[in-house]
Amino acid sequence: MLVDQSGMAKGVLAHGEQKSIQTDRVVLIPGPDDEQADIRWIYQAFVKEDRSEAEIAAILNARGVKTDFGREWTRATIHQILTNEKYIGNNVYHRTSFKLKRRHVRNPPEKWIRAEGAWPGVVDADVFQAAQGIILARSRRFTDLEMLAALKCILDLHGKVTSVLIDEEVDLPSSAAFRHRFGTLVSAYARIGYTPPADLGFIEINRWIRSTHPELVESVADSLRGVGAGVEMDDSRNVLRVNGEIRVSVSLCRHLNTGGGFSRWIINLDQAKRPDITIAARLTSANDSIRDYYLLPSIDVAAGKLRLAEANGICLDGYRFDDLSHFFHLAERAYVGRDS
Secondary structure (H helix, E strand, C coil), X not given: CEECCCCCXXXXXXXXXXXCCCCCEECCCCCCHHXXXXXXXXXXXXXXXXXXHHHHHHHHHHHCCCCCCCCCCCHHHHHHHHXXXXXXXXXXXXXXXXXXXXXXXXXXXXXCEEECCCCCXXXXXXXXXHHHHHHHHHXXXXXXXXXXXXXXXXXXXXCXXXXXXXXXXXXXXXXXXXXXXXXXXXXXXXXXXXXCCCCHHHHHHHHHHHHHHHHHHHHXXXXXXXXXXXXXXXXXXXXXXXXXXXXXXXXXXXXXXXXXXXXXXXXXXXXXXXXXXXXXXXXXXXXXXXXXEEEEECCCCCCCEEEECCCCCHHHHXXXXXXXXXXXXXXXXXXXXXXX
């Protein structure tokens, strides 16, 4: 919802729309009435009708109801709805932390920042708490051997193991719990003697990049605000508008090895969003941390895709930096007094 400087509503923004007046603000509000009704029904079915997440997903799919991404429902998506405080109006953040050139970490619940009543709730707080009680009552601490035995049962039943099959099991921890316990799903699979038909290392790296990218964007935004710059984020949370003047795109670039063993990085310059500067963070050879940064101005680098090597010549490496302090210095405001 777009609101003016006094907090008066000016209208709901459509997908991709942004505010155009610097004094305006954007606040979150509940979604369409039909989607709110679906959310309330999910809680009703779970709490009062004693239906499982899998049963609820099957009913919604039978009705032809799709998720907000236009996909079919799964047990995992229903479980996420039943455990997310946003449906009672609470905004919970700082679940993870990420410092530049460091791996992101998951913060314990006591370090989370919670803004209660940030927007009108979709479900009653009592119903939400009842759902949490049901989920907590059926949960328990699994040992490593119990988790691996359950994984082996999935393998024996389906002939394979995937994160989807794990998440669809009602009485098992989620696939995320297996990653947390054993490092990666591939490591857990190896413990039961299962070798996936495809290289899941690529998938695990993709998952790490997807989870790390928003943390990097938020870290850049926080650092900009720390030097006094104004920062706004577009709907995709991929482009920052700095000081109301320049648009900055932030991307993570995977390390690749050529057939000859040489390092390469592909930088996709997002022409559709028309950023003035692209911050391209190149990953290390293990693809688990940031190696360096390229600050690429669109006025000089117009190609849609760049292929970087270890050394690229002054025309490109002139934009390479070990950290983003130079960029933050450029964004810092200088206050100039008037002569009396």
